[in-house]
Amino acid sequence: MFLCYFCKELSGGIVMKDIFSAAILSLASLFFVFPQASAQDYKEKFAENQIISAVSKYDDNQFPEAAAILKEVIKTAPDNDAAHFYLGLTEFCMNNIGAAESELKTAVALDSSNFWYRYRLAMVYSAAGKEELTLAMMEDMVRDFPDKYDLYYTMVELYQKQGQEEKALETLGQIDTVFGPTDMTAIARFDLMRKLGKEEEGYRYLEDFNKEYSSVQVLSILGDRQLSMYNDSLALALYDEALDIDPSFAPALLGKAETYRISRNYDRYFSTLRDFVDSDDVPVENKCSYLNALIRSMDQLFFRSFGPQMDSLVRLCTAKYPKDSTVTIMAGVYYYAKGDGPAAKEYFKANAANWPESLSAEASYVEMLMYLQEWDEMVAEAEKAAARFPSEPVFWEYASLGEYNRGNYSEVIRICGKVLEVAPDDSATVLNAYTTMGDMYYKTGDKKKAYKAYDKALEVNPEYLPVLNNYAYFLSMDGKKLKKAYEMSKVTVEKDPHNSTYLDTFGWILYLQGKALEAKPFFKNAVMLYGGKESPVILDHYAEVLFALKEYDLAFLYWNQAKAINNGEIEGLDSKISQRKSEMKKEER
Numbered sequence: 001m002f003l004c005y006f007c008k009e010l011s012g013g014i015v016m017k018d019i020f021s022a023a024i025l026s027l028a029s030l031f032f033v034f035p036q037a038s039a040q041d042y043k044e045k046f047a048e049n050q051i052i053s054a055v056s057k058y059d060d061n062q063f064p065e066a067a068a069i070l071k072e073v074i075k076t077a078p079d080n081d082a083a084h085f086y087l088g089l090t091e092f093c094m095n096n097i098g099a100a101e102s103e104l105k106t107a108v109a110l111d112s113s114n115f116w117y118r119y120r121l122a123m124v125y126s127a128a129g130k131e132e133l134t135l136a137m138m139e140d141m142v143r144d145f146p147d148k149y150d151l152y153y154t155m156v157e158l159y160q161k162q163g164q165e166e167k168a169l170e171t172l173g174q175i176d177t178v179f180g181p182t183d184m185t186a187i188a189r190f191d192l193m194r195k196l197g198k199e200e201e202g203y204r205y206l207e208d209f210n211k212e213y214s215s216v217q218v219l220s221i222l223g224d225r226q227l228s229m230y231n232d233s234l235a236l237a238l239y240d241e242a243l244d245i246d247p248s249f250a251p252a253l254l255g256k257a258e259t260y261r262i263s264r265n266y267d268r269y270f271s272t273l274r275d276f277v278d279s280d281d282v283p284v285e286n287k288c289s290y291l292n293a294l295i296r297s298m299d300q301l302f303f304r305s306f307g308p309q310m311d312s313l314v315r316l317c318t319a320k321y322p323k324d325s326t327v328t329i330m331a332g333v334y335y336y337a338k339g340d341g342p343a344a345k346e347y348f349k350a351n352a353a354n355w356p357e358s359l360s361a362e363a364s365y366v367e368m369l370m371y372l373q374e375w376d377e378m379v380a381e382a383e384k385a386a387a388r389f390p391s392e393p394v395f396w397e398y399a400s401l402g403e404y405n406r407g408n409y410s411e412v413i414r415i416c417g418k419v420l421e422v423a424p425d426d427s428a429t430v431l432n433a434y435t436t437m438g439d440m441y442y443k444t445g446d447k448k449k450a451y452k453a454y455d456k457a458l459e460v461n462p463e464y465l466p467v468l469n470n471y472a473y474f475l476s477m478d479g480k481k482l483k484k485a486y487e488m489s490k491v492t493v494e495k496d497p498h499n500s501t502y503l504d505t506f507g508w509i510l511y512l513q514g515k516a517l518e519a520k521p522f523f524k525n526a527v528m529l530y531g532g533k534e535s536p537v538i539l540d541h542y543a544e545v546l547f548a549l550k551e552y553d554l555a556f557l558y559w560n561q562a563k564a565i566n567n568g569e570i571e572g573l574d575s576k577i578s579q580r581k582s583e584m585k586k587e588e589r
Contacts (some may be wrong), residue, residue, distance in 0.1 A: 036101045047077045051086065058090055080111035085117055088124070097128050115145055126158075127229065134158060146178060146526040156188065165192050183215045190221070216242040220251040235259045248281030250267055255292060277317050287317060287324045295334050303338050310334070317348075323354045325361060341372045347415055366398045378402040386418070393423040400436060409440045416440075431460040435467050442474055450474065464490045465502065472504045476512055485509050495520070500532035508541050516548040527558070536562040538570050552584050 049395035050073045053086035070087040073080060088103030104121040111117060118141055125134040132208040135158045142151050152175045159168035172189050186209045195204030203225060210218045223238035236259050242252035253276040260269035277287055291313065300320050312329050321327040332347035345368055352358075353364040362385045369378035379402035394417045416433040423429040454471045457464060463534035472489035475481045491501040507522035523542035526532035529559070533539060539562035546555035559577045566573050 006111065007062065020143075036539070047073050047083065050082070051082055051311065054086060054090075060092075061093075063090050063094050067094070079110060079438060081107045081114070081117070081168060084110065085120070089120065092120075092124060092127075097124065100124050102129060114150065115141070119151075119506070131158060131162060135162070142174075148208055149175075149179060152178075152538045153263050160192075168192055169196075181209065181213065183213075183217045186213075186215065186218060186223070201576070212275070214241075214245065214254060216246045216249045219245075220249065220255055223252065223255045223259075227255060227262070230262075232259050232263050240585050246281045250279075250282045250286050251277065253279070260270075266309070270313070273313055274316065274447070277313055278320070283325060284321055284324055287329045291317065291330055292333065295330075295337050300339075307338065310338075323526070324356070325351055325355060328354065329364060332364075336368070345372060345374075356388075359392060362389070363394060363398075365562065366395065370398065370401065375402045375405045390424065392427065393419045393429050396422060397429075397432070404440075409443050412440045413437055413444075427460050431457055431464060435459065435464070437469075438467065439470060444471075447478070449472070461489060463495065465495055468492050469505050472509065476505070476509045481513065482509060482513055486513065498523075498530050500526040500530040500535065500538060501532065504541055505530060511541070511545050511548065516545050519545050520549065526567075531562065534565070538567040539565075540570055540573065547580055547584075550587075556581070 001371040013442075022393070043201040048534065050069055054066045054069040054073070057063075057069065067090045068173075070083050073083040074087065077083065077141045077423065085107040086102045088100045088107060091097075091103060092100035101121070101124050104117065104124055106122055107114070107117045118137060122134050122141070125131075125137065138151060138155045138158065141148070142155065145151065152171055155171050156168045159165070159171065167239050169189060169192050171183050172192070175185050179412040186206060190218040192204055193199065193205065206218050206222055209215065210222065214297040219238050219242035223235045223242065226232075226235035226238060230321060236256060239252045239256040239259065242249055243256070246252075253272060257269055257272040257276065260272060261265070262318060276282060276290070314334050318331050328347050328351040332344045332351070334344075335341075335347065336344035348365040348368040352361045366378060366382050366385060370383060378398050382395045382399035382402060386392070386399065396415050399414050400415040400419070403409075403415060418435045419429060419433045434453050435456035438450045438457060441447070441453055443451035451471065451474075454467050461467075468488040469492045472485040472492070475485040488504075491503070491508050492499070493506045496502055503522045503526035507526070510516075510519035510522070523532070523538070523545055526538055527542055532542075539558045543555045543558040543562065546552075546558065556577070559573075559580070563573055563577065564568065
């Protein structure tokens with residue numbers, strides 16, 4: 001509907017041949033008020049009334065009906081420019097670009113003095129990707145309608161799209177000549193000069209412009225330049241000059257603040273930031289954007305050094321906008337980054353309370369509980385949210401994650417069933433639910449149900465790599481169906497050859513099939529290239545393969561590495577290593 005709105009936005013300004021004066025005439029008046037009218041007069045007035053009917057249909061988005069009326073008018077009055085014009089707009093709204101272009105060209109041919117006919121044809125050329133025709137028409141229109149301000153800026157954009165920056169600069173010069181220089185044209189000219197590699201010339205132009213017109217935007221750009229060159233005093237002078245004109249101009253305030261920060265004048269830095277946050281003229285979105293960027297750039301040293309000043313800024317902002325979600329979330333993120341989990345939680349909790357109908361506000365609160373690893377509260381809150389938003393599976397998924405971290409695997413399975421009830425047609429959600437159920441059933445020792453869940457997941461996506469890998473690995477651990485495990489695992493290493501977990505599974509299956517030599521390069525890549533040395537399980541598997549190949553020194557090197565990082569993942573690893581040493585000694589004898 002965007003195209004249709006765009007059509008209509010401009011069509012209302014069209015001046016057509018007496019079309020709207022005809023609107024006040026009824027069909028009865030045609031017969032009785034003007035009995036001496038000629039047949040041609042009657043024909044024209046009837047056409048005009050038909051066009052009015054078509055325009056009404058067009059305004060109501062009844063495009064096929066409007067087009068049908070207009071086509072009938074054109075049959076009887078092929079030279080009616082208004083009928084062709086509106087038919088062109090109607091075809092455009094029905095996405096019939098070729099037909100729209102044809103009708104508008106006819107309208108222009110019948111009345112080339114009509115600005116809107118030509119302008120809409122130019123827009124249709126643009127929609128059809130005919131930029132050269134668009135530009136040519138715009139150039140002609142500027143000559144014929146030199147007082148149409150928007151035409152010039154459209155031409156500037158078109159020139160830039162075609163890489164004709166010099167032409168764009170010339171057009172900006174025409175704007176200055178016809179309408180007078182403005183901040184907008186000055187900054188547009190500066191941007192173009194920079195694209196052309198004329199940055200120094202561009203800054204000189206801005207300096208000359210500012211001498212005559214004293215623009216806050218231009219002053220801020222010049223201040224930014226001086227700041228980038230570490231000319232702190234010059235930068236401050238320019239920012240102050242801008243703020244003398246507009247004390248609340250955000251770019252100048254922030255530029256001034258940055259100048260103080262870079263020069264390590266933190267007292268003035270935070271004082272200026274307070275002015276920025278306290279200003280009623282700076283949009284709250286701009287304040288939060290800057291504070292969020294500042295928070296992201298902070299390290300713990302900054303927090304320790306300037307925590308009170310930052311606390312003061314955040315309190316000022318939250319006091320000024322107590323129920324603004326953007327501000328409340330910013331404050332929560334600040335305290336989380338600072339390491340104050342309880343304060344962060346309270347802000348996210350308050351935001352959810354302020355906006356009880358907002359799914360995103362509630363989800364943000366539950367997510368913060370997840371980051372804080374408050375699993376009990378996370379599960380309780382997620383289940384309450386699931387009851388409030390019954391069609392949204394995300395809260396059940398959060399509850400599932402919380403129960404998993406609490407070790408309640410049977411509850412995870414129950415919740416996955418809830419997810420399947422809520423979103424049976426959401427393939428991604430269904431896939432994730434069956435995958436999780438498979439993992440949990442395996443953890444609870446119910447391998448049969450685990451494999452059934454994996455089969456269900458693979459019905460949704462036969463090449464879902466996490467399921468293929470887990471399914472194959474668990475089959476290998478059982479020592480059963482190794483051929484099936486091999487086929488599934490082979491897909492994972494073909495699709496993602498840089499995943500150490502997938503390489504480990506495939507290599508281990510090869511080893512269990514008695515193919516230790518074939519398995520070795522997969523483990524080598526997993527350990528040496530893709531981070532497998534961080535996993536005691538992968539290191540243990542690689543050592544077993546090397547031991548089978550009688551590369552004993554290397555095998556025990558990796559077993560020792562596995563032993564050093566084993567955190568209960570491999571039970572009895574020490575005794576197994578001792579046993580392998582005994583086997584090696586027997587073999588050597």
